[in-house]
Amino acid sequence: MGEFGLIARLAEAFAKGGQPSGLVIGIGDDAAAWRASGVQLVTTDTLIEGTHFRLPHVPWRDLGWNALAVNVSDIAAMGGIPEQALLTLALPAQTEVADVDELLAGMLEAGKEYATAIVGGDIVGCDTTMVTVTLIGQALVDDRGEPLLMTRSGAHAGDAIAVTGCLGDSAGGLRILLGESAGSAEAADCLKRAHLHHRPPLAAGQMAVRDGVRAAIDVSDGLLQDLGHVCQASGLGAIVHAQRIPISPALRQAFPQDALALACGGGEDYQLLLAAPPGVIERVQGKADVPIAVIGEMVADRQRRVRLLDEDGRELAPPRAGWDHLRGAAWRR
Ligand SMILES: [Mg+2]
Numbered sequence: 001m002g003e004f005g006l007i008a009r010l011a012e013a014f015a016k017g018g019q020p021s022g023l024v025i026g027i028g029d030d031a032a033a034w035r036a037s038g039v040q041l042v043t044t045d046t047l048i049e050g051t052h053f054r055l056p057h058v059p060w061r062d063l064g065w066n067a068l069a070v071n072v073s074d075i076a077a078m079g080g081i082p083e084q085a086l087l088t089l090a091l092p093a094q095t096e097v098a099d100v101d102e103l104l105a106g107m108l109e110a111g112k113e114y115a116t117a118i119v120g121g122d123i124v125g126c127d128t129t130m131v132t133v134t135l136i137g138q139a140l141v142d143d144r145g146e147p148l149l150m151t152r153s154g155a156h157a158g159d160a161i162a163v164t165g166c167l168g169d170s171a172g173g174l175r176i177l178l179g180e181s182a183g184s185a186e187a188a189d190c191l192k193r194a195h196l197h198h199r200p201p202l203a204a205g206q207m208a209v210r211d212g213v214r215a216a217i218d219v220s221d222g223l224l225q226d227l228g229h230v231c232q233a234s235g236l237g238a239i240v241h242a243q244r245i246p247i248s249p250a251l252r253q254a255f256p257q258d259a260l261a262l263a264c265g266g267g268e269d270y271q272l273l274l275a276a277p278p279g280v281i282e283r284v285q286g287k288a289d290v291p292i293a294v295i296g297e298m299v300a301d302r303q304r305r306v307r308l309l310d311e312d313g314r315e316l317a318p319p320r321a322g323w324d325h326l327r328g329a330a331w332r333r
Contacts, residue, residue, distance in 0.1 A: 039147040064106025071135035073200035077218035079209025090126035152233035154215035155275035169194035171266020183254025215275040222265035237301025261319030
């Protein structure tokens, strides 16, 4: 079909997704143009075949959905509103047009779910399939028009640490997609879905920032690692109570031995980790459309350690099943 044919196809597909109100020029010119106000947010993420996904384990439609969803997750972690996205596709010459259509359809579904328009992009030939999405959004503002943002450096000693949803499901799903048989068919489906179809809790992030949460990160590399980024940026340590980490019944059933390790370090959860005074977290818990579990607290610690404690307060060694370990080894073998 060639680059120009594909771009026309892309433009046609994305036009169906509707245009954001501030858009002046969408796909088809040298650049997109839109009216902007307030504080803009921008983030980008690349998914590479063989590193982040492997076809055909990941259906094209899910790939399109996830390519946008992982970027929405970053905007959610800032407490912002996603608005428009750019898509860069690197595709081998033999790629089927039907597969590209599926990818676009998946991305459009995510765009609809998260009220995001795709306003442009690029297509290049390449030996490897790569999907890059750049997402532009906006910060919410307070009554005086000042931006409301959650940052990695915004935590204070005494803050409660909370996470949305359940952790580890996506990593468990990856293991099943890679051929491990575990748990009931129902549990396996649920875990695979978590891996193939990330659902970042965007509304909860916006609610949190409105209610006064000022520190957050999205859990993409694994709970302990991402919490480590908050500790580094905030100059604090963190204590996590292992038994309070939300683990789904499906994960417990499929991987009874590894459930905690997967929840602590599996990665690609695309849930939110929040740090705020306990009363603020309680307020958000009462209103959010997703479960929010308090799992620990931020503490003064010059060494900025993340410590995992068991029920008796004894320190546990970080269970091993991190992103590098799991993904690096699994995808490349
Ligand atoms: Mg992130």
